[in-house]
Amino acid sequence: MSGKSYLPTTPPAPVVEADPRATLTDAEREMYAAVLEHFSVPTYTLPGVENGELLEEEKFWLSCECLLRYLRAVKWKSSNAAIERLEATLKWRREYGLYDLVTASHVEPEAVTGKEILFGFDMKNRPGFYMFPSRQNTDEPTRQIQFAVWMLERCIDLMGPGVETIDLLINYGDKSKGGPAFSVARTVLSILQDHYPERLGLALIINVPFLLNAFYKLINPFIDPVSREKMRFNPQVVKDSIFTPEMVMADAWGGSSEFEYVHDKYWPALVELCESRKETWMKKWKEEGGKVGIKEWKYKCGGELTSKSTEVDEKVVVEDVVTVETSEAVTN
Template sequence: MFLRRKHTQKDDSEQRDAKVSELRTAIGPLSGRSSMYCTDACLRRYLEARNWNVSKAMKMLEETLKWRLTYKPEEIRWHEVAHEGETGKVSRANFHDRQGRTVLIMRPGMQNTTSAENNIRHLVYLIENAILNLSEGQEQMSWLIDFTGFSLSTSVPIRTARDIIYILQSHYPERLAIAFLYNPPRFFEPFYKAVRLFLDPKTAQKVKFVYAKNKDSVELMQSYFDVENLPSEFGGNATLKYDHEEFSRLMARDDVTTAKFWGIDEKPHQISNGH
């Protein structure tokens, strides 16, 4: 009589490592930035997003590599998108969540431009920047969305929302830990219902609505964030103050780090004033 060997986490880990190797073999030799992009951790994210199906993960990854070659997100510099950020509609927080993850703050009520292309470019820049600033061993970031001042006139068109969701889900898989939508107005609900149609079910589960008067939703958010770090706009004790000049200096410094990381040779004046 044979005893069935107990299934262990080690078995899962070994199987997943084997899938990573299989995916790496499937995509073949890479060069330049594509090679730098395709770390083992990166391949795991694509496999995770496709339920560890190697052929589906390969297709997804190949699409991303094509997109990165043409869109060149690592070459976007702050001076090119700074005008989009003047109101602080999207910014990287100066605090982390309880897991030490980078936090992006979105304030759709601060929308200041109408170009969908530039809005998306600005967001892609900040996602790349958030990834650059992830702590050691962290793969994901958290999002906080404040609806103060939000109205139908400041909301992005459904088509733009769909394009943003496509980029996030297709080219930044498994980068979202959680997204908290704080006190969205009632008229936002039909907009979200339309947008949710484009969301992958796994992503949709990470989107949480929080209402200041709903104890359970507030407690859920506070399980992710220390109230001393959390701005008052999200029910915390801190002050959310966006200083565009200060943030621009921070981004300009990070642009130097980005260029070094990707091995991009840039002239100093390109970084300092954009001319």
């Protein structure tokens, strides 16, 4: 890229690769079919919830890939185990206000300094989620956490077909006085592990101050072992072939993109980009039937990718050729 960049990066075109997780065993197909059937029953309601009928947004969220993520998250223990976790997340999403309270206008005061930015995509098309703790501008932990969750949801909006995980790029430089409060970090970590399973690709962390070593030692026991293996300290993201130069910021990260955060330019562009993609996907999802279990690639790229289907008790587990990272995704 030449010159200054002020806008979020447009998601790249999908790269077609074979999905190593597409083929399920007979036992796994049975578990998937049981989970799909559970949420597809016309009279289904969320247990213990007033007005528990599934919202359109919730049916959209319960894609084929979502069900499979939760089955992998429980390590294919049983369909009931996955159902319990899915229902817990469905309740949390309502209670947390993801459909009404946690909006762009609500969290915008947290965004004005550019302490969290979505920019670029790695070589596996995963969106880059930058965090700059030194740019902290508020002392309201509740909204700080809501902002992080809102940004994570926007990462999902920017995922192309077959992409299910993100890269966190955390820079503790710029005279940072330390990381977030331990209670805030614990809350965010709990939300990620409980309600966003298999969403972390890599956590890339640079310029870690000496005092934060103790902090990471404190939270380390609470991090899932597989997630811990995805953490890389002081990586060279271009040299290590994680990002191409133009897809990563030059400042501190070694890329070629001279990105500068200007809130009045970046924020409306990000909101419009994500809302436009979600609106397009919802329209295509409705055209596909608007029900639980629809494959994300069908509404993300119109279903033009090559696929083969396997019937399971009149339900379909589609074994597609889609864009994915070839390494195992993070569980929990």
